[in-house]
Amino acid sequence: MxxxxxxxxxxxxxxxxxxxxxxxxxxxxxxxxxxxxxxxxxxxxxxxxxxxxxxxxxxxxxxxxxxxxxxxxxxxxxxxxxxxxxxxxxxxxxxxxxxxxxxxxxxxxxxxxxxxxxxxxxxxxxxxxTEPAEALLLSIEEVFRAGHERPSDELLKSWCNGRLVESHLALISAFAAINSDREIGGDVVSQLVMVKVPDGDSLLGRIRDRVASAIP
Structure with missing residues (x-):
């Protein structure tokens, strides 16, 4: 069976x-x-x-x-x-x-x-x-896949100013949005590139670098 x-x-x-x-x-x-x-x-x-x-x-x-x-x-x-x-x-x-x-x-x-x-x-x-980046990415990608809009700039900013894990959520959400050709405000990107990434976390580091490349 x-x-x-x-x-x-x-x-x-x-x-x-x-x-x-x-x-x-x-x-x-x-x-x-x-x-x-x-x-x-x-x-x-x-x-x-x-x-x-x-x-x-x-x-x-x-x-x-x-x-x-x-x-x-x-x-x-x-x-x-x-x-x-x-x-x-x-x-x-x-x-x-x-x-x-x-x-x-x-x-x-x-x-x-x-x-x-x-x-x-x-x-x-x-x-x-605290959350592994992969856990956050799972939900973010699934929500995008279902056709939902990206988090608003205001929400991304509030996450950047919130808990460390929320700043990582903002970073990964912006990364997923950029990869799906959704625009992120320049002022938001400027905050995102300042997000603290744990030492040795190569995934979050690469994601931050990708987001930083969106700065005009």
Whole structure:
């Protein structure tokens, strides 16, 4: 039986009342992550890519499985997505690699207009005091992929003046925007190139250099 079939059966067995609690949903998706992941691969991924990459766990769940879980959550929620908006920060708090990826899918595909929420504000309020650049990039790219506008110049500036992790969020968001041919104000870029990057973080360093190249 395929992993998708096993996952669909597992999710189909869950009671409808489950969707009234973001905490219960967090428990169920954690049970769903390992479906279809061979035990040896899962253990290897957890050992090599968990704590060393800044995650509490990394099971190696394929992207298509995570997208299937996200689709199930959104479909079952229907028009009442309040619980899923509450699930996003909870997933960031638990901070598994799969949690971060699933939260990115939810953030990008929930109806933010109907909820009266800005996905960028939700993202900034959900992240922890320190985050691997890859975790931030996951959400940023997914939100852009879903067709959302980039963060406003005002929001980028506020992030630059906020927590260090928010300044990194601003830097990576601007990088992704520039790469997708979205313009960033020159005054914002001037602030972004002053963002402090941890010693030895070559990814953030390269991103800052790329953003700096956008200065006229």
């Amino acid at each position: 395929s992993s998708e079939r096993i996952l669909d059966e597992f999710l189909g067995e869950q009671p409808k009342r489950l969707h009234k609690s973001h905490r219960n949903l967090a428990k169920i998706v954690r049970e769903a992550y390992p479906i279809g992941v061979p035990a040896m691969i899962m253990k290897s991924s957890t050992d090599r890519l968990g704590n060393s990459a800044g995650y509490s766990f990394h099971l190696g769940t394929p992207d298509e499985i995570l997208r299937r879980v996200a689709s199930w959550l959104i479909t079952e929620a229907g028009e009442e997505q309040r619980v899923l908006w509450k699930l996003i920060p909870l997933l960031w708090k638990r901070h598994g690699r799969e949690d971060v990826a699933l939260s990115a899918l939810l953030l990008a595909n929930l109806d933010s207009e109907r909820a009266g929420l800005d996905p960028w504000v939700v993202l900034a309020s959900s992240i922890n005091s």
